[in-house]
Amino acid sequence: MVNRSELQDLMKEIEELEKQANSDTDQLIDKDLIPIFHKLSSLLNPKDIDLALSILQGGTDILRLKIEAIKQYILLLSQRELIDAFLENNSDDILLNSLLKRFWISPFQISSISSKYLIKSYQNLVLEKKSRSAYSPPSELVSNSEKSVEMFSLDSKEIQEEIHSFYQNILNVLPCELSVILHNYQNPSQYFRHFSYILHLTQEGFLKYDQQTKFFSIAADKEERVEKYERKREKKEMDESNEKKKGNLNKIVNQDENPNERKGSEEI
Amino acid sequence: MNEFCLLTHLLSDTQIINSDISDNIISIGCTEDQLIKSLGLSGKYAKIQLIQLLNSYAQAIRVFGLRVQKNQLNQRWFLAKSPEILESIGSNPFQNKPRLGATLMVIITSIMISKSPVDKARILEIRKKQSIEEDLKALAKMNFIIISKSKISLHPNLGYYLDFSNFFSAVEHLSLKSDNQKSSSS
Numbered sequence: 519m520v521n522r523s524e525l526q527d528l529m530k531e532i533e534e535l536e537k538q539a540n541s542d543t544d545q546l547i548d549k550d551l552i553p554i555f556h557k558l559s560s561l562l563n564p565k566d567i568d569l570a571l572s573i574l575q576g577g578t579d580i581l582r583l584k585i586e587a588i589k590q591y592i593l594l595l596s597q598r599e600l601i602d603a604f605l606e607n608n609s610d611d612i613l614l615n616s617l618l619k620r621f622w623i624s625p626f627q628i629s630s631i632s633s634k635y636l637i638k639s640y641q642n643l644v645l646e647k648k649s650r651s652a653y654s655p656p657s658e659l660v661s662n663s664e665k666s667v668e669m670f671s672l673d674s675k676e677i678q679e680e681i682h683s684f685y686q687n688i689l690n691v692l693p694c695e696l697s698v699i700l701h702n703y704q705n706p707s708q709y710f711r712h713f714s715y716i717l718h719l720t721q722e723g724f725l726k727y728d729q730q731t732k733f734f735s736i737a738a739d740k741e742e743r744v745e746k747y748e749r750k751r752e753k754k755e756m757d758e759s760n761e762k763k764k765g766n767l768n769k770i771v772n773q774d775e776n777p778n779e780r781k782g783s784e785e786i
Numbered sequence: 787m788n789e790f791c792l793l794t795h796l797l798s799d800t801q802i803i804n805s806d807i808s809d810n811i812i813s814i815g816c817t818e819d820q821l822i823k824s825l826g827l828s829g830k831y832a833k834i835q836l837i838q839l840l841n842s843y844a845q846a847i848r849v850f851g852l853r854v855q856k857n858q859l860n861q862r863w864f865l866a867k868s869p870e871i872l873e874s875i876g877s878n879p880f881q882n883k884p885r886l887g888a889t890l891m892v893i894i895t896s897i898m899i900s901k902s903p904v905d906k907a908r909i910l911e912i913r914k915k916q917s918i919e920e921d922l923k924a925l926a927k928m929n930f931i932i933i934s935k936s937k938i939s940l941h942p943n944l945g946y947y948l949d950f951s952n953f954f955s956a957v958e959h960l961s962l963k964s965d966n967q968k969s970s971s972s
Binding site for chain 2: 540544594597598600601602603604605606607608609610611612613614615617618619620621622623624625626627704
């Protein structure tokens, strides 16, 4: 039994060395592995042959890693002077920067479908319409690393104009798939902005979506829709202008009723 | 949910770590042990199975300009956008700042060959500039280096932005080539 527990201790030692090697193989350079193999040979017995084999396999793996680390170290020693000389003789910013750029990567994170973005969308699209009650997200859902994207209101005149101009732009490419329509909008915030325009246009009946072909196309009564849209816009503008005129008229009438007040304002 | 779905989540999982070294240390992806545990792999061939799975996953996502990368500074596997993609969409931080990129390149190489933090004075000497203080400040702000008095060390986040092994091989290769050219001309 003593023999078995000693073997198990040896196994733990091997596992510990494996962990160290995984984080930094250079640590193995200073480790003396010979005592491990000596100890193993002294503890060998037919009963625990399975455990002994596992230790041997682990030990040889670590030995292989150590040899690799030593090879790398020797290589580094011999090349250190060469690399130093290269850096000393090449101070050109563009050359050095191009070397860095060739191997520059960036971690892949999807901030545009993050919880913060989705909650903000929910607040803008649903809560503002007062169709649902407020939902308070648990604080741990919102990560510091996530960036929020400013949302927009579909009621504003500018957005309506933008949607209309977007619709005019895509008329030539229709019928086609969603990816083709949004091909020019690779930036995530732009992509989702124009995606929402498509949803809006579909809901308003300007676009038609075929689930089987997955194609968007112009609605059959397109002309009528466009005319309706134009009429709606003109009417809105006319109403606004009438309101304004009415307001001015009221003001003039009020001023005529109170000439002193008018006089006062002129003096200023 | 299949293994690829799970891998996408595990390899892009991001956490912010509070540390004494810096406020903004990020931890993205998973270590080999965490991946083996989360994917439910077991037995003595678990590691081989994981490598095979990562290889086939990497093949599948290559079409999206993504790759599976190991952070050499913390041994975590994570999902990364390839240098070609970053170049074409212009999101490389050194796109129009060659001087800053060159200073970082010299710092990384010097630290890698000395295997310890490097002196500011040594970097200034190699760069042959009047001052590199502004470069160092900008790089520290970008969380690529840590400045402690006169010493410069690499920020742990840098492992997520540079393919260290291929970068170092290229530096070695260029140094050898430059030495050969020098000796043949002399």
